[in-house]
Amino acid sequence: MEKGGSGHTVEYVPEHRKEGRRRMANPGPMGLFSFAATTFLLSLFNLHTRDIQTPNVIIGMAIFAGGLVQLLAGMWEVPNGNVFGATAFASYGAFWMSYATIFIPSSGVIASFNGNMDEFNQAIGLYLMVWFMITLMFIPPVLKKNIAFVVLLSCLSLALLMLSIGAFNGMPSVNKAGGVFGVITGLVAFYIGVAQMLAAERTAIIHLPLGVLSED
Template sequence: MSDIEKGVSSSSNGAGALQASPPPHSTAVLRPTRIANAGTLGLFSFASTTFILSMYNVQTRGIKTPNVVVGMAIFCGGLTQLLAGMWEFPRGNAFGGTAFSSYGAFWMSYATIFIPNSGILDAYGTDTSELASALGVYLFTWMIVTILFLITSLRKSAAFVALFGCLSVTFMFLACSEISASTTISTHLAKSGGAFGIITAFIAYYVGLSELLASEAKAVTVLPIGAF
C-alpha cells in the first residue's frame, strides 16, 4: 500500500508527520500534497544566520558589533524561514511549520532591535543596565520556546534532539551574558553561547542536507539522523 493510500505524507528519514485523519462519518477525502519539502530551505536559512551571529559572538577576527547580521536576519533567517514554515503547514507538518515560523519571527524581531530607525535601542538612552535586562528577558523567553520544541523532538530523531538541545544552551548562555553584572563573566558567557551556536548551525546544516538528499526522486545517499 502506498503512502498516499495510507494517508501518510512522506518525508525524509521517516520524519514526516501524519496527515490529519477526517472525523468519523466525514465525507472528506485525504489528497496527496504536491508541495515540496521546505525543510531544507528553513534549516539552511536558520543555520546560516545562526552561524554568522555566533561567529560574531565568539569575536572572530575581533568583531564585537553584530549589526552586519541585521540584513541576513531579516531576509534569510527571518522572511525565508517564515515562508518555509507557511509551506510546511499545508504538508501536514505542524512541528516544522511552527518551528520555522517561530524562528523566522525571532530573527526578524531580533534584527528590528538593531535597526537604528526602529528607536528601540534609543528608548533606553544611556541606561545600559536596563537594556541588558530587557535583552536578557527576551533571550530567556526564546530559551523557553526552544525547550518546548526540544520536548517535542524527543519523539522525532536524535539529530533534532541535538539541534534543539544545543540551541537551548545557546539561548541560556546569551541570556545570562546580558544580565551578568561582571563584564568579564558576560564576555565569557557570550563566547560560550557563540560556540554552542556554531555547533547548532552545523547540526542544522547536516539535517538540512539529509532532508535535501532524501527528497531527490532517485535518492541513493541518505545521511542518517537517528530517527526514532
C-alpha cells in the same frame, strides 16, 4: 463526480493531480539552511571571529534569511500537515525579524534606553530567556522521533541560555560559550538540511542518517 456504492457522490481526482499532491516539495531544507546560516554567522560574531566587535551585519541576514525565509517555510509546512515544522519555522522566523528590529537604528529601540546600557542588557537577557523557554517546549515533540533534532534544539537551548546569562551579568566568557553552542547549532542545522535534501532526491548517491526512532 461518480456515485459510490453507498449512493454518496465521490469526487474523481485525475492521476496527475494525485501525483502532484504526493510530490509537494518539502520546505524543511529551505527553512533549516536559513536558520543555520543566520545562527552560524551571529555566533561567529559573538565569538569575535576576525576581531569583529560590531555584529550589525547580521541585521539584513536576520530579516531576510532567518526571518522572511523561515516564515515562508513555516507557512508552506501548513498544507503538508506538519504542525511542528510550521510552528518552529514560523516562530524562529519571528524571532529573527524581531531581533533584527531591535538593532536597526531607525527603530528607536536602543535609543529609547537613553544610553542606559545596563537596562538594555537586562531587557535583552529577558528577551533571550523567553526564547530559551520556547525552545525547550519544542524538544518534547521530537524526543521519540529524531535524534538530530533533539541535538539541534538542545544546543540552541544552551546557546540562548548562555547568551541570556551573559547579558544579565555582563560576562564576556559566558557570551562566548553561547557563541560556541550557536556555532554547533548552525552546523547541526546545516547537516539536517542537507540530509533532508538528499532524502528528497531520487538520484542522490548518499543519504545522511538523522537517527529517526519512529515514523509515527
